[in-house]
Ligand code: ADP
């Protein structure tokens with residue numbers, strides 16, 4: 117698109133606030149604004165008018181259907197399309213869309229995971245329009261962003277708790293800011309998700325059942341070349357990929373997704389898109405749309421987009437960095453600022469964040485736990501499974517000085533002394549990037565780097581928002597209990613002792629080093645290595661209490677989320693094991709039998725005319741042994757998987773999948789990959805790593 121076309125078409129498929137203002141009668145628009153601001157339910161006649169205007173707009177854009185777009189507990193987004201067509205009864209039709217259809221939908225809740233909420237309550241679930249998030253058009257369908265809740269109001273989706281956590285954070289942040297004499301109208305989070313992904317040829321993709329069924333390669337021997345030359349990151353973007361990225365930009369800009377940066381990543385065939393940050397829930401909607409479009413648009417270029425965290429062994433996997441901050445009427449609360457007063461507010465926010473991460477490290481870890489992400493975290497390419505906070509060269513000395521002072525001074529003699537010179541402005545351009553840290557301060561925001569590339573970022577943000585809300589709440593309580601003292605003194609003392617109490621979470625060293633694991637253990641930091649280890653903390657009483665206290669998730673909702681995630685983990689590994697067994701029995705074994713059979717015939721034929729070689733015979737033997745080893749390994753895996761599948765308790769089932777099934781899958785892979793090295797190219801039934809990663 118030319119630049120004026122970009123300006124003209126940006127957001128053209130989005131029913132924006134400006135569109136509503138233009139198309140709605142003034143009182144209706146006002147009523148809608150009030151709903152958005154105060155969260156009040158919409159009056160039906162107002163909803164009817166909005167629906168009417170929205171439909172007219174959608175028809176003008178060529179839409180024929182509408183859908184309630186929502187974020188189920190597993191997977192990315194869901195939609196069921198209904199057309200606007202309404203028969204008039206005389207053989208003709210009318211395109212209609214009512215307020216009721218806009219405001220509330222009723223998808224078949226029983227076909228979505230509910231983590232058991234359905235069993236205890238009602239089978240029905242409703243999608244409810246989220247007027248904060250604009251409707252948009254995708255493939256001739258008007259998509260209405262919604263929350264998905266049960267008949268009794270329990271959240272059945274990822275968006276509802278996210279919005280509740282934003283409300284909780286806003287409330288506590290406003291209380292905290294009032295102590296600094298500020299009364300912002302609106303406080304919200306800002307999120308900028310950096311999305312990594314792989315692109316391979318569609319032809320190769322279609323030839324690999326493992327990629328199609330599980331999103332990752334379950335087999336494949338090490339390629340001759342990996343990422344060691346570091347040529348991909350800095351290399352030019354391939355023309356086919358460039359054309360793809362251009363189309364992604366064009367399509368997403370039309371949907372108002374502010375994509376900004378696109379580049380190659382470290383591994384061959386790996387790339388990244390990053391948008392300009394937006395309000396948290398909107399940024400997450402936009403990231404989900406981006407993920408969907410990446411997959412779809414790749415096919416226009418004979419490419420396949422892989423969003424799995426670890427599609428290929430031997431090269432880096434993909435993550436999704438969650439850049440996060442809080443904005444109070446546009447003031448970034450993680451901006452260090454230039455004056456000491458602002459510094460104090462900044463230090464309070466920073467201290468609260470550090471405390472939140474330390475106290476709820478287990479929840480943060482669990483919020484990014486998945487079978488896919490387990491293959492990436494801690495594998496010398498991504499942050500380890502241990503949560504720590506990196507503050508960087510500019511902030512660390514400030515925080516250290518604060519901690520020392522706390523140790524040195526008795527509390528009752530403390531004076532009104534901020535003890536900090538204005539923080540250096542260089543912080544803003546802090547390029548000191550410790551890539552090994554899972555939670556790093558990067559100048560005026562934090563970057564949570566453990567998130568997986570295919571995950572919905574709602575989960576980690578729900579934890580962050582709620583945990584920080586709790587600390588703001590504590591700060592307010594701390595100050596109000598000491599109302600006879602000067603506020604700056606009290607605030608400063610809070611900052612000092614908070615940093616001191618949570619010093620163990622601060623770590624600026626190399627997170628990939630083995631020494632850190634031992635050091636973290638000494639510090640008492642949790643090291644939850646796998647999803648099976650991490651998920652159970654979702655139902656620890658103190659964690660259930662946290663979400664309940666701030667109105668984010670009640671006890672049964674927390675429980676349901678645990679069950680849904682735990683079941684998902686077991687189901688995914690079961691599918692992987694089944695796919696392995698399918699590929700081995702239907703592809704690899706027949707190929708190896710063919711190959712060794714032909715070798716044997718060649719050996720025998722040659723012997724008949726008196727030629728006896730050594731290596732052909734040995735190779736035939738070797739492959740025949742390999743066939744036996746593979747056959748045994750696949751049978752063992754199938755038996756164990758059957759046993760695991762029958763376990764009822766999801767916590768125990770996850771353990772068995774992790775501790776017993778995964779190692780058998782690894783073993784089977786080793787045997788098959790070993791044979792790939794010896795089997796002739798023409799016999800091998802799937803494209804190799806060499807081909808997939810380098811011949812695109
Ligand atoms: P990098 O060097 O890692 O690319 P950038 O500063 O360019 O870092 O930002 C990376 C991401 O962080 C972008 O998506 C950007 O919009 C986002 N970001 C920047 N500032 C904020 C903020 N205050 N809150 C949330 N995200 C932010």
Ligand code: MG
Pocket residue numbers: 310437563
């Ligand atoms: Mg980054």
